[in-house]
Amino acid sequence: MLALTTTAGAAAFVAASCAGAPHPPAPDDDLPRPSGAPLRRGTVHDVRAAGATGDGRTDDAGAFVRSLAAARSGDTVAVPAGTYRLVLPQPLELPAGVLLAGQPGRTVLRVEPGATAAVEVAGTEAAIDGLELARNADVETVLLRVGQVDRLILSRVVLSGAADSYDAFCHGIQLGVTDDVSTGLVVRDCLFHRLTYGLYQANESTAITVGVQVTGSTFARNANTDLEFNSPAGSFRDVVVRDCTFRDNDSPGFAVGIAHCAEVTVTDCSITNYRMEAVHVEDWSSDVTVSGCRFTACGLREFAHVQVISGCTRVTVRGNTHDAETNTEPIALVNALAGGRGDTAGGRATVPPTAVTVTGNEFRCSPDVQAVAFHGVGGGAITGNRVTGLSAEDAILLDGAKAVAVGGNSFS
Numbered sequence: 001m002l003a004l005t006t007t008a009g010a011a012a013f014v015a016a017s018c019a020g021a022p023h024p025p026a027p028d029d030d031l032p033r034p035s036g037a038p039l040r041r042g043t044v045h046d047v048r049a050a051g052a053t054g055d056g057r058t059d060d061a062g063a064f065v066r067s068l069a070a071a072r073s074g075d076t077v078a079v080p081a082g083t084y085r086l087v088l089p090q091p092l093e094l095p096a097g098v099l100l101a102g103q104p105g106r107t108v109l110r111v112e113p114g115a116t117a118a119v120e121v122a123g124t125e126a127a128i129d130g131l132e133l134a135r136n137a138d139v140e141t142v143l144l145r146v147g148q149v150d151r152l153i154l155s156r157v158v159l160s161g162a163a164d165s166y167d168a169f170c171h172g173i174q175l176g177v178t179d180d181v182s183t184g185l186v187v188r189d190c191l192f193h194r195l196t197y198g199l200y201q202a203n204e205s206t207a208i209t210v211g212v213q214v215t216g217s218t219f220a221r222n223a224n225t226d227l228e229f230n231s232p233a234g235s236f237r238d239v240v241v242r243d244c245t246f247r248d249n250d251s252p253g254f255a256v257g258i259a260h261c262a263e264v265t266v267t268d269c270s271i272t273n274y275r276m277e278a279v280h281v282e283d284w285s286s287d288v289t290v291s292g293c294r295f296t297a298c299g300l301r302e303f304a305h306v307q308v309i310s311g312c313t314r315v316t317v318r319g320n321t322h323d324a325e326t327n328t329e330p331i332a333l334v335n336a337l338a339g340g341r342g343d344t345a346g347g348r349a350t351v352p353p354t355a356v357t358v359t360g361n362e363f364r365c366s367p368d369v370q371a372v373a374f375h376g377v378g379g380g381a382i383t384g385n386r387v388t389g390l391s392a393e394d395a396i397l398l399d400g401a402k403a404v405a406v407g408g409n410s411f412s
Helices: 061-070
Strands: 044-046 055-059 076-079 082-088 092-094 099-102 107-113 117-124 127-129 132-135 141-155 158-160 170-175 181-188 191-193 199-201 208-215 218-220 227-230 235-242 245-249 256-259 261-267 270-274 279-282 286-291 294-298 306-308 313-318 321-324 332-336 354-359 362-365 370-375 378-383 386-388 396-399 402-407
Touching (some): 044 061, 061 082, 061 092, 132 141, 227 261, 256 261, 321 332, 362 370, 370 378, 396 402
Parallel strands (some): 076 099, 092 117, 099 127, 127 141, 141 170, 158 191, 170 199, 191 218, 218 245, 227 256, 245 270, 256 279, 261 286, 270 294, 279 306, 294 321, 306 332, 332 370, 354 378, 370 396, 378 402
């Protein structure tokens, strides 16, 4: 089940790896860093001209505050290459329509927040490009807190939480801060690493977030769920996660958590080395498709590669490669069941899913796993899959499932 609480700080239960004495953040030299020319538009306000040094020691927060205050919609606040130490008693506020832009791969903001967020953004057509936001103190914080927005673009951004270095949580992006409807969030070519949650919306938020696109981004070594599209009191609609890399998550979280959502697509992603299930679908979500993904060494401790529970309907798992040849725990790679007891965290009844389709996948199995298990599922299909390493009797389990078409699968 998705971890559910009522405060921004407790929006995750923090993995055990977050605890312990602080130590220097790992460099993660094996992870891709953004590159390319900096973006500029409109009138340019250079933080160096406002007094920033970028030497990594001087507190440059005042120069950022002055530059952002001077910018108007359509302008750019430019942050040249360098390392900027920002001691922030209050979050930096990115005005509507303003682009905050660094030199991709070469501009680092080492933030020391005194409040619960480092940067806040709201309004129409704001953008952040080419910056690394890195937590530089053992404080509870969110690196980017998002209010009501329309057409917010985050590109070539690195969010670094040092969650393995500090005891306090550090989330990457918090959505739904105000109880409104937000539309058109784009996250592309970004890196989220060593955070607690990568992206989430707090449980008590009643905000509706519509039109989220996450593309070409990497999520690595986070201490809980990378993308948490879950808000029991609110909702997500029209979500696309495409061409992303998810890796190395030894936590009680997932690569993509989907709860109380509609119209979600996870496609052409690579997901490797997850303790729990890689994709988790629950709480009456509908019209969810997981396609063209490669799952390797996921569900290493428990549950699944893709788990579908709690009243979800019209969930399709199609054309993926599931490599479980190294798995030793007895999991089903695609597992559909009621899940839990009583009501979901969103107050909806916990019942088996309906209309679950598993088709055209390749399952490479160890002797310890099953390819597909349907428990009480009503309607759907298990067709056209290719299974290696298991017989037909061992590969597919139908436990109380009804009106499920099974055929055209091959076993070797």
